[in-house]
Amino acid sequence: MSARHAASVALLAVVALATGFVLAGQIKAQLLTPSNQVARYQALVRSVQELEATNADSRRQIAALRGQIDSLEAEAAARSAETQALRNQVSDLRAHAGLVAVHGPGVVVDLRNGLAVPDAGGQTGYLINFQDVQDVVNLLFAQGAEGIAVNDRRITPLTAFSGSAGEVVIDQGPPQSSPIKISAVGDRNRMEAALDDPSALAGIRARQIQFQLHLTVLGSPDLSLPPYDSSLQITHVSPA
Structure with missing residues (x-):
């Protein structure tokens, strides 16, 4: 085998090897894409679940605050009613005592x-x-x-x-x-x-x-x- 022929064979081998690496990389990239999509989907699902959990906790806190507000409003209304009742009693007493026209x-x-x-x-x-x-x-x-x-x-x-x-x-x-x-x-x-x-x-x-x-x-x-x-x-x- 002549030196020229050997060089040609070696060159072909190198080209074939390089082509194989390229094809292997492309195939590997194509094979990894669905896996990456699944990972991203799972990450999105986890994010949504975390947001839903956070929202649920916020809703519970809001409901608790509303309950406290309702309780405070009811207490204030009761105090207001008691105050008004006392004012009415005082007015009646003042009228009965002749202190007002x-x-x-x-x-x-x-x-x-x-x-x-x-x-x-x-x-x-x-x-x-x-x-x-x-x-x-x-x-x-x-x-x-x-x-x-x-x-x-x-x-x-x-x-x-x-x-x-x-x-x-x-x-x-x-x-x-x-x-x-x-x-x-x-x-x-x-x-x-x-x-x-x-x-x-x-x-x-x-x-x-x-x-x-x-x-x-x-x-x-x-x-x-x-x-x-x-x-x-x-x-x-x-x-x-």
């Missing part, structure tokens, strides 16, 4: 001295006293009056009545005399029915017959009563 339907009772007795030299036969006023006030409160004023002076649960014939002293205020106007705000029909009841105010009814004591009742759709004014507490000095 009130208005609404009610009645006005007018009390006046009895007529003169013919043989008494023109003198009045009967003078209104504090017990007459107190009887009417007590009756009106018993019939649900929300507020009462006597001659525009507000009456409270602690109001004291005193005086002598012809004079009515409320608390420590100045003496009041006939005519006496008693205004009451509340259930108008109920108070009117009680005042018209012949069995109520028996003493006043008797004096109406005996001494022509004057008592009239007038209903009103809207009366206004002032609040109690403590500045009116002027010490009353009885005559010596």
